[in-house]
Amino acid sequence: MKITLPLLLFFSFFNFSVHAQYESNITYGxxxxxxxxxxxxxxxxxxxxDNTFDNSVMENKGTYxxxxxFFLNFKLHDTRVAIQPEILFxxxxxxxxxxxxxxxxxDLGLHYSSLQIGALxxxxxxxxxxFGAGVFYGINLSPNNVTYTSNEANGMYDVATRQFYIDGLEGxxxxxxxxxxxxxLHSSIHFDMRYYLGVKDMVKSNASSFQFIENQNKSSVFCFSLGYSFHQW
Known part of the structure; x- marks a missing residue:
């Protein structure tokens, strides 16, 4: 399964870090x-x-x-450096x-759920x-979750058109x-702002569709999060 390798890498790193506790202070949360x-x-x-899209406007709006x-934080002994592996939904x-x-x-919506495995x-x-920098691999759990709503014939053709996009665009x-x-904070509360910059095409245009053109569709994510550590350094 495609999930196996990222998980093996994560738990291998975790196992190595646990054996190195005498060099690190470990928190989790x-x-x-x-x-x-x-x-x-x-x-x-x-x-x-598709020439029917001539004289039209089509815009990216983004979505929330x-x-x-879960995260682990390994602060290296006598340094101001830490390594933080994470598994996120x-x-x-x-x-x-x-x-x-x-x-x-x-309105066309692509709604993806993913398992994010990485480290900072x-x-x-x-x-x-x-300040942190790192890499994350996202395993797409819902590659065909597409919504489509229109004002054409009071939405009469929305179901068929939605299936057309499901067949043509795959996450x-x-x-x-x-x-x-x-x-x-000293009370174990963490505040975090992040920017994820995708470097891989994450939407595949299937060859069975005559309309879509294969392109580089890369993700861009801004995130603000709140965390809690169960053990302090």
Missing amino acids: LKFGALHSSISNLPESIKGR GIEGG RQSGEKITYRDALGKKF YKLYPYEGLN TDDFALCFALGYE
Whole structure:
């Protein structure tokens, strides 16, 4: 299964870190946050070769979602450096709005749930203030979760059109760089702001569709989260 390798890497790192406790101070906890996500170049992929989209406007709107899960924090002995592996559940995606000169309008939504596995390298320049950078691999758990609503014939054709987009656009796994700014209070409360920059095409245009053009559709996610550590350094 595609989930096996990322999980093996995570738990291998965890096992190594546990054996190195004499060199590290370890905390663990939970975090939960709200996010805004978008996927680049979707209008270009969707318009493709279909001439019925001439004289129209199609825009990315982005969508709001959540992110939360489990983290471990290994602070290296006698340093201001920590390594923080995480396993997170995320809901994200994109919303596309369309309108044309004839008055037709529709909203297309890609709603992805994913398991995010990754780690941050964190620096603590002053007390709980920290900066982090790392990588995350996202396993797409709902690659065909698509919504479609329109004003065409009072939505009579929405179900069939939604299936057309499900067949033509398939969500894939994601790989992203992460940049973080946070602060950790002495009461074990953590605040965290992050930007995830996708570096991999995460929407596959299936060859069975005559309309869509394969393009580089990369994720972009801003997230603010609150965490709690069960053990302090």
